[in-house]
Amino acid sequence: MPYDVLLGQEGKKEFLLGNEAVVRGIYEAGVSVASTYPGTPSSEIGDILYVLGNRMGIKFEFATNEKVALEIGAAAASGGLRSFVFMKHVGLNVAMDSFVSLAESGVRGGMVVLSADDPSMHSSQSEQDNRYIGKFVKSVVLEPSNPQELKDFIVAAFDLSEFAGHPVLVRSTTRISHVRAVVKFGKPREKNEWNYRKNPSLVLIPENAYKAQESLWQRIVKVSKSKYANYFNRTYGSSDTLIITSGSAYNYVEEALSKLMKEARILKVGMSFPLDTEGIMQEVRKAEKVVFVEEGGPFIEEQVLAECALQSVSKKFYGKSNGMVPYSYEMDVDRVASSLSRVFEVDYEPVQSAGGAPNREPVLCPGCPHRATYYVATLAMRQKGIRSPIAPTDIGCYTLGFYDPYRLGDFCYSMGSSIGSSSGFSMVAKEKVISFIGDSTFFHAGIPALVNAYHNNHNFLLVIMDNSTTAMTGGQPTPETSPPFNRVDIESVVRGIGIKDVFIIDPYDLKDSLETFKKALSSERLSVVISRRECALEADRKKPLSELKVFQVNQDKCTRCYNCIRNFSCAAFYTEEGRVKIDPELCDGCSVCSEPLVCPFNAIEVVE
C-alpha cells in the first residue's frame, strides 16, 4: 500500500512530504477523530487518512465544508478524545464562526486545528496570514518550519492543548506542507477513552459565554506561565544583530547571511501566540539592531514592538512595519538576503531570472468535460444573440474558464460565491447572468445561496458542472460518491428547493447539449443546467487499454478555419506553420473535437 511507510516503527527515517509528516504526527499523538474539506496545500493529509485512517484507529471523514469539519472535531474533543481538523487557510474563514466558539468553550481532549497558508497564492484567492485568526479567536498559535517540526509540533500541540484545556492552531505554509524532507518517527501514544460529561460552557448562551470569557484568558495565561512558554522557541549565534524569525521564513535566514558573509543572533519563534515576551525582550535588550523576518504579516513584529513601547526599549528595528522587509509573497533566500543587505548596508542584487519565455497558463486537461460545457454554452449564447453575459464562476478546475478562449468568469471570491453574486447581479444588471459552479463546491457553500435565489425570485441560469469528484485538489470524494456512503443527488436537491426549469446534459453530446442550453437560456426565471460527465482523469484511470485511442487532423480535409483551436481550444492541439495538429501524447481520445459542431469538415479522425 502506498502510504504504509507512515505506520513504521519508532526511530525510522523516511523522506516525507510535510502533509505526510502531519499524518504521522497525529498517529503518534493518539488522535481518534479527524476531518477536513480538501484544499491545497493541505489536501494530501485527507487523501492519506482516507486510506490509512482505519488502520491508525482514526475515524476520518471528508466533511461537506470546513465548518462542519471543525464541529465534528469539537464534539470529539468535548468527550475527552483527541481530534484534528485541517484545511487550507481560506477554509478557516468558513469554519470561523465555530472556531471562535471553540476557543471560548475550551476543550477536554486535545484539539489541534491545522491551517495550511499559501503565501504567493500558488493555488488560492488570497495570502491571508492565519496567525492573526489564531490570535483573534485567542487560540494558541504554533509555527513549525519544516516537515520534522510539523510532526513534532503537532505531537506537542496535543499535550499543550490538554494541559491548558484550549485549542491549538498550527500554522503551516506551502513551503512546509509541500516540502519533502527526512522525518524521524516517534512512538505512537495510546488513545484517550471517550469520557463525556455535560458541560455548560459548550452551550454558549449569554450566561455561559460570560463565564467562558473569563476562563479563556485564564487558559492563555496558564500557557504563558508554563514550560510551554519558550518550549517551541530557539536562540543561537552571537552578534549584536538579532533576527527574530519563524515558520518557513526561518529556513532562508542562514543561507542569506552566508551569501552576505554576515553573522547574526537568531531567535526562532515556534509559538507566536501567546508570545514569550519575557524571553524575547531579554534578547532584544542585548541587541543593537533587531530584524523581523516573517512570512505573511508583521505578526510577531507587532507584538514585540508593542512590548518595546511598554518597556520603553528603543533599538534600530527592521521589519515590514517600516518597509525594510517586503509585506507580500513568500520569502526565499534571495528576498531575505536582499532585506538583510539593507540592515548590514551592503549591496545585494539578485540576478533576475532568464526572461522572454512565453507564459504557459494553466489549462483544462485534454478530455475535460468542462471544456465541452463552456464550448456549447458559448455557442448557445451566440445563437441566442446573448453577446456579453455576466458570468460569475466558482472555485474548482472550471475557474480556468476565465482564460481564453472561453472568457466565462466575471466574479469569483470564495467557495459558493458564484450563486450569491448571481442573485446580486440579476437584481440590478441589464446583462444576462449565467453562472458556473462545480458539484463539490455546490455542496460546500452553494445550496444556501441557491435557496436564496429561488426564494427571492432571481432570474439567472446556473450551470452545475458535475464531474462527481473534487477534481482540482486531486479527486477526493464528494457527497455524490457512493458506496459506501449515501449518495446525495444534485438534481433532487435542486428540484427539492422548488426550481422547475432543471435540465440535464452530457456535455460530450454537443448537439443535444446545445439545444438544451438554448432552452434553458430562454427561461424567464431561475433555471439550472446540470452538466454531468465524470472527470476525464478519473475516467482514464478506469479505461481499459483496448479503449484508448487518439485523434489526428487530416490535413487534406482541414480548411484551416481554426474553429477548433480558437473556440474549442483543447490543450492537445498545436499549430506548426499554420497547420493544426494534435499531440498524440496529450490526446485523451474523448472524440468531442471530431463532432461536426467543432469541426464541420470532419477533418479530425481516429488514428487507426
Add this chain to the structure above:
Amino acid sequence: MVSIVFAGVGGQGVITVAMIIGKAAVMEERNALMTELHGMAQRGGRISVDVRIGDYRSAIIPIRSADLLVGFEELEAVRNLGKLRKDGIVILNRRRVHPVSMTIRKMDYPDDLIREQLEKFQVIDVDADGIAFKLGNKRVANTVMIGALHSTGVLGLREESIIRAIQGSLPDKLWEVNMKALEEGKKIVPLQAARTK
C-alpha cells in the same frame, strides 16, 4: 552539496523523477530537501521541482545556484534557466508541449528563443522519448533521463541507491525495461563528451 531543478509540464512525471533522486540520497543517509511548484491545472500546466542534497535548510534553490537543470520540456527548461549557475549543466529531453495561449494565436513553438537562451549553457541533449520508444515502452523515458543525470557524476550518489529508489517506485514486471533504460541513459553523457572533443 548539490542543487537540481527539474522542470516540465504536468503529466510528464517530473515529480516522480525528483522524488527518486531525493529518496536515493536519503538511502545514503544524506540530508535531502524537495519542493515543487505547480499551478492550478491538473495536466498541462508548468511544473518545477527543486531538489537539494546536503546541509540545506531552504528547499527553494536561490537564483543562479543550481548545479543541474533537468528539462523534460524545452520551454520549461528555458523558463528555469535563471536558477542555474553560470557553469551549470542542462540535461534536456527535446520534447515540446505547446502552450495553449500560443496555439490560439497560431504561433509556432519559439525555437529561436530556446536556441538563443540555451547557447549560454552546457546542454546535454537526451532523446529520452526516442530511446524509450526503441525499448518498446514509452513510459521509461524518465528513467533514461535519470541515467543521463546520474552519469554526469554531479549528484554524488551511488548507482546502487538510485537503482533501489527506482525499484521502490515500480511494479516488478516493469523492472527489466527500466534497467535497460537506465543503462541507455548512462551512455549519453560520455558519448556527447567524446563528440565535443
